[in-house]
Amino acid sequence: MRCPRQRPIAVVNLDPANDNIPYPCAIDISSLITLEDVMREHGLGPNGGMLYCMEYLEANYDWLEDRLKELGDDAYVLFDLPGQVELSTNHESVRRIIRRLTKSGFRLAAVHLCDAHYVTDASKFVSVLMLSLRAMLHLELPHVNVLSKVDLIAQYGELDFNLDFYTEVQDLSYLENALTATSPRYKELNMAICSLIEDFGLVGFETLAIEDKESMLHLTRVIDKATGCVFVPPPDSKVPPGATDSTGAPPTQRPNMYSLMSSAMGPMHGPRSDVRDVQERWIDARDEYDEHERAQWRKEGLAVQEQARKKNQIRQRGGPSRDKDGDTPMSAS
């Protein structure tokens, strides 16, 4: 398997409501069906229309399969699915499409994105826990729940607890006071749901701030772990400090031996891997970090300008170079 950042990525849009797709798309469901056409032709509303589209995709699975084959065996495929919840919690089409993909050899993981603002209100948090559990049980895939847009969370006021309370989902009894204050009428129901969530013990969350490179890389590592992709160091890398080579294996075999299980089973390392780090970045010291980042970007910008200026000077000293069309480069001043 190649290094995570070098793998060939193909994005497949399976959301028939996506009309302005903001990414390069290898396969687009709109060449099969669009929500707009379904609503117009069958007199359906947006929700019913979406269910129709997914059933249509299931009935025309060959269309998808043929296009996926063209991507080759090496492709890392990202399926963008519609956000309508019943598709991943109740309706059968997406689930059956997933089964067929798995049978054809795809090693899939479900990445369930929920807006982080749900954690700012105890009863909304209970509903997102319930939704996440339901999706996990319904889709039956390795599953990664994500609180997305965590960079915006401070806008919604102070949280009742630190972020790790919401991501680790360890003891929901602490929600009782908040639930009594915000929705006393449904407190019993909410607490019963909490105890159900705790009994299953499956739900937890990662976080994502899409513009934060470290956050994105962390999520990529989590998804790799879920799909069982393990990236081992190259064969000529050194034995990790403290490791003993009791097998006497030749150096070319060592990296796999040392890193396979620690990469697959060990704790995650790196920036944003610890939720306390996320809390500090986006909640506790957001302004300081923003200022620091802006200063870094300014520094990087100046370094790029300086490099361009030097290159230009060298070029001018040696006379202007010409590209294949015979044009001279523009001055970088």
Ligand SMILES: Nc1nc2c(ncn2[C@@H]2O[C@H](COP(=O)(O)OP(=O)(O)OP(=O)(O)O)[C@@H](O)[C@H]2O)c(=O)[nH]1
């Ligand atoms: N600030 C911030 N904005 C984000 C983040 N992730 C997505 N967005 C923006 O939120 C908007 C809505 O995107 P999504 O939440 O992904 O939802 P969607 O794909 O439009 O909707 P569904 O497919 O129906 O779920 C877009 O403008 C994104 O650029 C994030 O982590 N931080």
Ligand SMILES: [Mg+2]
């Ligand atoms: Mg979407």
